[in-house]
Amino acid sequence: MVRVYTFNDEGELLQEEKDTINQLAKMPMDMLNYNAISVVTNIYRVAQGLKNKMEREVLSKQGLSWTSFSILYDLWIWNSVETKKLAELTAVSKATISNITKTLEKKELVYRKTDTRDRRITYVIITNKGKEVMEDLYPKFHQGEIEIASMLTEKEQKNISKLLRRMIRQNDF
């Protein structure tokens, strides 16, 4: 759960940090936007926390990483997806997809198949064993999501989702 700043209990940046930034970065304290710092830091911390929680409590049961699980989930939904499409969907590099697919293939959860017409294209296809793994993991994964979000009321959940989607859209994430 990597984080940059140190906050106190009220979510305020420590005075010592403010002073250091002021002196060392030659940035007067009134040039620092504390709200922006807080938004970015807290989003990242929650994201890392939930990734770690899921990998530790759910995905480790099947020896899968978050990204492996994401890819296997896509294949569970779509059955067969081109390597290139997987890279776009999960927004990791094609090299990473290549590696992860290799790992999933070693576990016999997926297999590869070259397109017969355009032989540059490779499809990745989920196996029955892969489907069984997802049938086992998905309900537990979703339970984890519910737990994590349960710290907010339904209204708050809708609200935070709306704000996050705006950030995604306008920042082109």
Added chain:
Amino acid sequence: MVRVYTFNDEGELLQEEKDTINQLAKMPMDMLNYNAISVVTNIYRVAQGLKNKMEREVLSKQGLSWTSFSILYDLWIWNSVETKKLAELTAVSKATISNITKTLEKKELVYRKTDTRDRRITYVIITNKGKEVMEDLYPKFHQGEIEIASMLTEKEQKNISKLLRRMIRQNDF
């Protein structure tokens, strides 16, 4: 920017996905908590987006990863920190700290020093070159934070931070 679910423009899960989950995971659609799905997915997506943006637009100038930057930031503030403390602060394993510290040492941004009294303890200390790197990077990093958060009003920024901090506290992230 790894993500699991596919949403349409309104932030709704695709019907095809609902059906698949329903059939394959034997989870009736009314057992799925869409708000929880949305919260978790969108938080993760924003986090990955901001990490990628920072690494691409800011940190790559000095060849630093997000975690390397976090560690160097801590050292910039505190000057000298024990390896063990760095692992706690950044919440990565001590093995990772060992590796990253080695990389930072190779770049001459930090150096190590063994405690003279308790020789099990190793301090990591920032060099002048490390400080110069932070003086260069930090203002650009903070500018990136401001940009990302600027998609929200000040009131929304305060609100989302409050909700995220509650998730951090109650989930023990």
Added chain:
DNA sequence: GTATTATCGTTTCATAGCTAACAGTTTTGA
């Protein structure tokens, strides 16, 4: 119709990240 260009996936090489094993050091306990 062939040469150039574009596309796709893998490989290579580097860092990041984890768990487990290890080595050295200090503390504890009887």
Added chain:
DNA sequence: TCAAAACTGTTAGCTATGAAACGATAATAC
């Protein structure tokens, strides 16, 4: 006192991650 236990950091061995180079294939241009 000194052997056992606890602590700290590194190493070993694995997967994940990306950029760049590469090899194979297909599309384009002339």
